[in-house]
Amino acid sequence: MNAPWWQTGVIYEIYPRSFQDSNGDGIGDLSGIIRRLPYLADLGVNAIWLTPIFRSPMADFGYDVSDYMAIDPIFGELSDFDALLTAAHAQDLKVILDLVPNHTSDQHAWFIESRSSRENPKRNWYIWRDPAPEGVPNNWCSEFGGSAWEYDSATGQYYYHAFLAKQPDLNWRNTQVRAAIYDVMRFWFRRGVDGFRIDVIWHLIKDEQFRDNPPNSAFTPGRPPHEAVIPLYTADRSEVHDIIREMRSVTNEFPERLLIGEIYLPVERLVTYYGRDLGGLHLPFNFALLFAPWRARDLAKLIEEYEAALPRGGWPNWVLGNHDRPRIASRLSGGQARIAAILLLTLRGTPTIYYGDEIGIQQLTIPPERIRDPFEKNVPGLGVGRDGCRTPMQWTPTDNAGFSTGEPWLPIAPSYEEQNVATQHSDSGSLYNLYRRLIALRRSRPSLTLGHYRPLSVRGDVLLFARELENERTLVALNMGHEATSVAFDSGGLAGRLVVSSFADRDGEPINGRIDLRADEGAVVELFQNRLLPI
Numbered sequence: 001m002n003a004p005w006w007q008t009g010v011i012y013e014i015y016p017r018s019f020q021d022s023n024g025d026g027i028g029d030l031s032g033i034i035r036r037l038p039y040l041a042d043l044g045v046n047a048i049w050l051t052p053i054f055r056s057p058m059a060d061f062g063y064d065v066s067d068y069m070a071i072d073p074i075f076g077e078l079s080d081f082d083a084l085l086t087a088a089h090a091q092d093l094k095v096i097l098d099l100v101p102n103h104t105s106d107q108h109a110w111f112i113e114s115r116s117s118r119e120n121p122k123r124n125w126y127i128w129r130d131p132a133p134e135g136v137p138n139n140w141c142s143e144f145g146g147s148a149w150e151y152d153s154a155t156g157q158y159y160y161h162a163f164l165a166k167q168p169d170l171n172w173r174n175t176q177v178r179a180a181i182y183d184v185m186r187f188w189f190r191r192g193v194d195g196f197r198i199d200v201i202w203h204l205i206k207d208e209q210f211r212d213n214p215p216n217s218a219f220t221p222g223r224p225p226h227e228a229v230i231p232l233y234t235a236d237r238s239e240v241h242d243i244i245r246e247m248r249s250v251t252n253e254f255p256e257r258l259l260i261g262e263i264y265l266p267v268e269r270l271v272t273y274y275g276r277d278l279g280g281l282h283l284p285f286n287f288a289l290l291f292a293p294w295r296a297r298d299l300a301k302l303i304e305e306y307e308a309a310l311p312r313g314g315w316p317n318w319v320l321g322n323h324d325r326p327r328i329a330s331r332l333s334g335g336q337a338r339i340a341a342i343l344l345l346t347l348r349g350t351p352t353i354y355y356g357d358e359i360g361i362q363q364l365t366i367p368p369e370r371i372r373d374p375f376e377k378n379v380p381g382l383g384v385g386r387d388g389c390r391t392p393m394q395w396t397p398t399d400n401a402g403f404s405t406g407e408p409w410l411p412i413a414p415s416y417e418e419q420n421v422a423t424q425h426s427d428s429g430s431l432y433n434l435y436r437r438l439i440a441l442r443r444s445r446p447s448l449t450l451g452h453y454r455p456l457s458v459r460g461d462v463l464l465f466a467r468e469l470e471n472e473r474t475l476v477a478l479n480m481g482h483e484a485t486s487v488a489f490d491s492g493g494l495a496g497r498l499v500v501s502s503f504a505d506r507d508g509e510p511i512n513g514r515i516d517l518r519a520d521e522g523a524v525v526e527l528f529q530n531r532l533l534p535i
């Protein structure tokens, strides 16, 4: 298979604060991640994406960077990072970092200079405006609630922040800002980093005329893209594509590096981020499954719309969970987390697994006194807090789930006694072993790795599709209902072998003419005949 690593592999998102603590301070760190690399290699993923590990006052847990070229002491030192990179590469794991170019921390030296006076050479590195007669320059809102404008009494102007006031937005119309961030990218690429996930990339450019946004258009991570009123003048501006092209050419200075972009937009806007002639992002994150109604017909439609919208040569990708959204195991009922795993790992396109979803970590309701997420603190009661999906990884059924010897920074989900790596590793029917079998299957079957997606008609609650490459064909049948069902095919149309089912006890079963599915069961079938399916 001569495709780039990011097309054939599986990406695993790590939220470093919560993965593995090695020094007992209750917060995960780089040495902890190094310790757990063999686990990831054994799971079968081939790349890890670390959410921000740069120096930060942690107002938004690393998404407020005060030095892009240093590691925050909570996580370790640059030498620990180099050790992580070496150890990961030795185990065939690529390392993707999280670049946050839209804004810095208000503690970044650039902002400290910028706010020091109107004449400072860095003044124009951020977005400063005079007050309007009513106060704030316009109606632009912060994604975290309230106005996006913060008044600075020392210099008598407002600065713009799409997120917290402690996260002032950089002025990407300024070529010096661009050059500075491109140097950051080169710094990490030279060290051997394999790619970047770029934070809120669709926000980089704002309207030059500062026109008011349509009402209610602040995007919140809790609002599905198709329901969101797109903030017309502060996001998805056409000039952002020029910047992405520049980022791509910086990336192309190094071999085999990857750019992923975080974008919450409806599919027809999302796919423009592959760029003209595909000179944009390799993978604009596709978050459709985060918001999808969990019904066979709706999912089939969503997959087909995405496939149809992709530009020629644009490689798809799928995401089931991330550090901003409720956990998949809690979003779905019954055995559907297993169906979700099969779907994620058999669709065409690079899958991203959120840490802990492979053992079914549940969303946790955090008691008010332990809430740490600034988003939740800013807009209490909205139920959009993100701490509940960021709780520590569950390694063992013992104290603190093996995450730390100290008090963890967030509580651990109480179900850790069953949902932990050690217990599930030794249970062949566990969710963890389903993930492991699926990843191994995906890697070993070219039709699953790189094959075409062929939609087949939905039958009741059963989502059916095939993946095909040359002579190899794989059928996927997912029962999204909570009752047993059976799907019959025209005679002679179906002969194969069940290679992975949600229930390990069926693996290897011969399939002829029909597939019987238990409640909540998904099946991946290796097809024998080299004919088109007659359904």
Ligand code: GLC
Binding pocket: 060, 063, 064, 100, 163, 199, 200, 221, 262, 323, 324
């Ligand atoms: C992205 C991150 C989120 C962060 C925000 C501001 O949406 O995923 O966690 O709060 O950007 O940087």
